[in-house]
Every structure is written in structure tokens, then in C-alpha cells.
Amino acid sequence: MSLTLGPAPLGNKPAGVFNSEPEREGLLYLEPSPRRIRGIAGGVTVIDSREARMLHEYGRLPIYLFPREEVRTDLLEPSERRTRSENKGEALWWHLRLHGEPVEDGAWEWHDPPRGAPPLAGLLGVKWGALELWFEEDEEAVVHPRDPYHRVDVLDTSRRVRISLDGELLAETDRGKVIFETGLPPRWYVPLDDVREELLIPSERRTGCAYKGFASYWSVLIGDRPEENLAWCYREPRREVAPIAGMIAFFNERLDIELDGQLQARPLTPWSPEWKGERADEAPVITA
Template sequence: MATRISHLLNQALPTLRYEPTSKRVRASLGGQPVLDTTHAVLIWEPRRTVPIYAVPETDVLADLAESRAEAMRAPDEAMVLTPDDAFALHTSDGTALDVQVPGHALEAAAFRLADPDLPGMVLLDFRAFDWLEEDQPIHAHPRDPFCRIDIIPSSRAVRVELEGMVLAESAHPVVLFETLLPPRYYLRSAEVRWDVLVATETSSMCPYKGTANYWAPASGGRNVAWSYAKPLPESAAIAGLVAFYHERTDLLVDGHRLGRPDSPFR
């Protein structure tokens, strides 16, 4: 019987997953070195959708001490955990650790895994430190080696609606395909009805695309659109274009109304 690979990946979501990397990985805090290793491992805790780094405790240059703060367990009703969920919400067994370097002390910013297949490995809170892969700074979270992005121009007719109101319409979108996420249709700014949208203070950082800014309906509600003004070089094709959450709006492609997908952004 044939097996769909995306189903295999989703079936693994409840498990502790790891993948070694050959990259030299370093982290610092306030200019002070925290770790330097060529033996890092990408870790996905159960229900986590993106990886962070674990490193051998022997490669940690900062002082580690068992934290007085108890490791928090993510609630069972949280089916998936995204980069917006706190590092302190752990779904695997282990011990919370404080990280100390001269002039800085971070409570529970590390986590010693108890899994027998990962002896001596310590997770570090990605947001708490400045990171390098080789000599390149990385942001948001490490890149997933099993995730791919393709950005392709299209001639499909696309219309975005919300409660019957047209938000944007294009005959020449740029489509971004990202592993395990719905296709994202990016439209030119002139094709967007800015009179029915309002900019919000929300921003987010993606390790593949860069920093995004967001818009919500002028009538109120959650963010429905975003744009990368200055994307990373590999995503330059979407610079200044605008995409909409298919999970929160109604999307018509070539006249066909698509169902709203089930994703962490619903």
C-alpha cells in the first residue's frame, strides 16, 4: 500500500524527533559566548512544528544550574505548538536549567533532555540568544532540513473575500509553496483594497523569508494579511507583495471557492 509522505511527517508530530547537523553552531548572550559546537542536533519536541538546537552539555561555555523554576508541561488541548509558544512549555521529559554568563542570568533558558537516545544533550531557548550557523546569523528558529519553499509566478485568477467583501483580486499572483502548509498567493500592492484593511503592530520573523508586517480588517478582528518589505535574498521574488491567510479569509482560485485549510494559523 502506498504511503503519503506528508502523512508520515504528521504522524510523527506527537513524538520526540531529532536530526544531527554538520554545521558549526554558536550562540552568545550580550557578547558573551554561550556555546560552540560541531555536534548540534535539531530537536522537535512532541507537538512542536519547528526545530531548535540541542547541543552536548560539554560544548556549553556558560554555567548551567538546575533551575528553581519547574519545567512547564504544555496543556494536552494544545494539539500543536508553534514558534509563538514559549520555550518553557515542554512536551518531553527533562530538567529546566538556568544559564549564566558574566553579567547575565536567564532562568530556565536551557532544558536537559532525559531521553536515553539523546544522552547529555541540552536544549537552548532560541529566542534568548544570538545564533550563528558557521558565520551566518540565523533568526526565528533553525531551518528545517525537511522543509522546502518554491516561489512561482502564476496566471491563475485569485480573489480574496471576507464575509462577502472583496479584499484583493489578481490575475497574476506569485504562489509560494512551503512544505506542509497551504499554498500562499502573493498579490501586488495595487491589487489590494487598502481602504478595508488597517496595519497592526504585529511582526514576525521567518528563517526562510525574513520579517513580515501584518494587516487586519478595518472592521476589527485578527490579522488576515502580511507582507515582506525586505525579504531574505532567497525569497526576493515576494518583496512588497501581499499574502492573505487562507485559514481566515475566503479564497477563490480560477472561480472555485476553496475550503479553509486546517493549519496552525487557523
């Protein structure tokens, strides 16, 4: 989630209402980042930037762009690929060569942006997956760049949280925690002791979140029917959300949650069974 994605103010499905409707389509916002950003692959520091920019674009996650002098351009080989977008112009692409085979089309530059676009020329983008490690200051960054306008708040709650599916009780607690995260419905985390563990089936699924870390999943047995990947847990979450370590959360979109006896509406998100758009639970693909 970000300033320009999903239910955010400038996203494609804003949750709130403006007094006048802004033009969102094609919107770009380029700003300096105060963070030192480094990207490493094969033991080689490819990027070491103190003057990075962050590009926010309507309907996309933000990305970092770097001045040429802060990128090992000697490791880049020209690619024949060219792409074009109306709001950013033509992109030239490069392969990234380290010790062995090149990473094809691993970097790009919008070398001639159209009139009215932010100053993109001279800034290089590098695909997140082209490098093995990324650091913001001295902390590893995972999955994608973190949006400075994204909040993740973990709060204690004494509300009675009751979670069920098709009348089958899955969990019930009054000592849970709730995460309020930009662009997402509240997620209610339950101590493992308050979950019916006998219904949990370990899953091979793993996902990563730039803000919370890496999650493990469970399917849940309802009668003789397994509901796939319905619950998850961050065993070793990032420091900012450390209180949820080892607790279990369930997809609000796929079951019933009652708070102090009041049934909550199931939110419509990319994790809803009836969602018709693209899924948002994988690492984003950066395209030019």
C-alpha cells in the same frame, strides 16, 4: 511546521495516508547536523558547535542539542528545577549567567534517558530565547531552528487570483506569486497595486518566521467592520523568498479565494476562527 508536526508524515494531523499506520506518540528522532551553530548573548559566544544534533519529536518543532564541550558550561549555574518526560527521562536545568542577572532555567540536559531513547545524555539544550543571536554558519537564524525537511517554494503564477470577503472585493491579480510551504496551505501573494489599499488599516502586529523573516500586518475594513490582522507582508524577506518582498497575502482560512473562477475551500489550520487547538503563530516554547 516540521517532519513531526501538523500535517507532515509523522505529525499529529498528517495530510496523507500510509499503507500501515506508524506509531507517532512519543516518537523521537535524533540526527547530526552538518551546520556550524553559534549562540551569542551580551557579546559572549555561549555556543560554538560543529557537532550539533537536531532532535525531532512528535508534535513539536525540532530543537538543537549540543555536546557539552561546545558550550560555555562555565556560564551555567545549577537550578533546582527538575522535569521528567516518559520518552526522554529526567531533565536537569541550569541558569545562564553572563554579566548581570541570570537567565533562569536557560539550559537543560536529559542526563539519564530511558532504554530505547536516542543517545541524549551529554547533550545540552539551550532555550532559543535565552540568547540574543543565533547563527547557522554565518547567517542569522531567527524564531527557532530551521527544519532541514521543511521546504518553502516561491513560484510565479498567471492564475487569476480573486480575493474577497462577504462579497467585498479585496484584491485581484494575474501576476501574483504563490508560496508552497511544508505543512501550510498555499499562500497567494498579490502586488500592492492589485490590492484595494483604501480598505487596509495598518496593524501593530508583527510576527516572525524562521524561513521567511518578519511580517507586518493589516486589518481590512469590510463596511464599517474591521477584520483584524487579515493580511500581511514581508517587506524584507529572507533571501530564499526574496520574490515576495512588498507583496500582500491574506489568510485563506478567513476569506474567499477564487483561482481562475473556481472558489477554493477554506483550509482548517491554527489560523482558522474555529480552530480548537493551540495556536502556532508564535515562537515555540521549548519544554523538557
